Amino acid sequence: MSASETIDTSTAANPTRTNNTLPDVRAHRLARVREQLHKNNCPAILLYDPVNIRYATDTSNMQIWTGRNPSRYVMVFADGRVIAWEFHSCEHVWDGLNLGLEMRSAVSWTFFSAGTEAERRADVWGAEIVDVLSKRAPNERRLAVDRLDPIGAAYLIRNGLTLLDGQAMMEMARTVKSSGELVLMNESLRACEKGIERMHRELQPGMTEQDLWANLHHENIRHGGEWIETRLLASGDRTNPWMHECSSRVLQHGELLAFDTDMVGPNGYCSDISRTWTVGHTRPSDEQRRLYEAAYSQVHFNMDLLRPGMTFREFSEKAWKMPELYLKNRYSCVAHGNGMVDEYPSIAHQVDWESGGYDGQFEIGMTLCVESYIGAEGGNQGVKLEQQVVLTESGCVPLTLCSFETGWL
Structure with missing residues (x-):
């Protein structure tokens, strides 16, 4: 997105508007991937991460399962060509997409x-990958990959390929959202x-977390969403320290209840909201x-501070x-990127900068x-x-x- 492009932050969900937005979003995202390939002088990227595949192609197929069982993969070339190796009898998940696509059957070697x-x-798989790259990008021996099990990586290296960090490229591609992506994110929100x-409405004493x-x-x-990445909801003394996932504990009158949604909603975009009641x-006591006043102050002070161009x-x-x-119980970061899931960057607390910080620049x-x-x-x-x-x-x-809960302040 250029600095001059208007960012639409309107909030009303509109299915017709969403459908009209999708072609532009798909084109923007594929262009962002290609831009990273050109920037890194790399002819192609091999994608296994289901979120990266969704970003580049807008296809989704059993994302939780394929995240654990690498059984579909995609190669995107710097010139925009796409080859998809799809899971058994699932070619239909690509229906309606205008990608100039070449479809093949995936070879799974888990x-x-x-x-x-x-x-x-894995040898059969690797021979095909090497052959595809050599025929479509002659004299090129560089290939970006986002995730690859050791046997596969070893085969490609043994056969003369130089592997680049495709996950880094995809994180950078996903960093800046188009106005169309914001339409989709708002629908998820x-x-x-x-x-x-x-x-x-449903919260009451006597129910479980x-x-x-x-x-x-x-x-x-119900609204067309997909999955929730975590189970971060806790009550009472389980709210300190943070990171207890929800349990069969029975809620007690007057105690604190806190949650973090980590929800991948409609169109694959993440809604990451935390509230405490x-x-x-x-x-409240x-x-x-x-406690609430301190947390509210931290969030809003840092929101007021954030500016494009700031490192x-x-x-x-x-x-x-x-x-x-x-300080001891602080959250793991001050802020983090968000798109289809949690994304680059993750901003370390100052006290953690030497061990966990890295620099960069915020962008429009x-x-x-x-x-x-x-929590003390x-x-x-x-x-x-x-x-x-x-x-x-x-x-x-x-x-x-x-x-x-501004009435608590």
């Missing part, structure tokens, strides 16, 4: 599918917010209010200063999640908040309509 024949089938509204979490799944699937929607290091250095009391069109977790070391409760935003010429614009 132990599940090949057993003791895995190495032999509206579905997620329906789930959050349902959770808010899992009972409540099921409401988000219900609305996601009290069970029964009771008035003084301690709950203090990651500068943002980390200037970010909200966390009181020592909460990046979509990000600004994070906070506030040794405490028995904590607050998790997260807001999904887009960077525009004028700064950081929220994409999320879901309200905060």
Whole structure:
């Protein structure tokens, strides 16, 4: 996206508008992949990661399963040609796409599918990959790959290919969103917010964490969404430290309830929202209010700080200063990219910069999640908040309509 392109942050879900947007989104995403190949002087990229395949081609086939069982793969060339090796009898998932596509049958060499024949089938697979590259990019020996099991990588290297980091290329391609992508992301967010509204209505003492979490799944699937990456919902003393996944624990009146949606919704776009409530929607205690005020301050201070052109290091250095009391239990990052799933970049806290930070620059069109977790070391409760935003010429614009508990402030 160029600096002069208008970013549409409108929020109304509109299926007709979404369908009209898809051709432009597909063209934008494929162009971004090709741009990375040209930038890295690489003729082609081999994709196994189902999210990368979705980004480059807008095809989806059993994404959770194929993420664990590499059984469909795609090669995208710098000139825009696409070869797809599809899972058994699944060519129909490509219907309606205008990609100038060459379709082949996938060769799977996981132990599940090949057993003791895995190495032999990997040789068959590798010979085909080498042949395809040599015929369509003569005299080229460089190939980017995003994910590849050791047997496959060893075969390609042994046969003269130089493998490049395709995951890095795809992360960079996915960084900047077009205005059409924001239309699709907004549709996912509206579905997620329906789930959050349902959770808010249903929340009451006596139900389990899992009972409540099921409401988000219900609305996601009902609105055409796909899956939820985590199960991050916790109540009571399980809110401190963060990262307890939801359980059969029974919710108690007046305690804190916190969640992080990590929801892959309609059209494969992620909605990553965190909120914290009290069970029964009771008035918070003084301690709950203090925790919430700190988390709210962290999120909104950092949102106000974010600007295109700012470096990651500068943002980390200037970010909200966390009181020592909460530092030990801090969230893993200050902010992170977001698109089809969590994406580059991940911005380290200043205290973690030497061990986990890396620099870069924020750009117009990046979509990000600004994070906070506030819980005292040794405490028995904590607050998790997260807001999904887009960077525009004028700064950081929220994409999320879901309200905060401003009455607690």
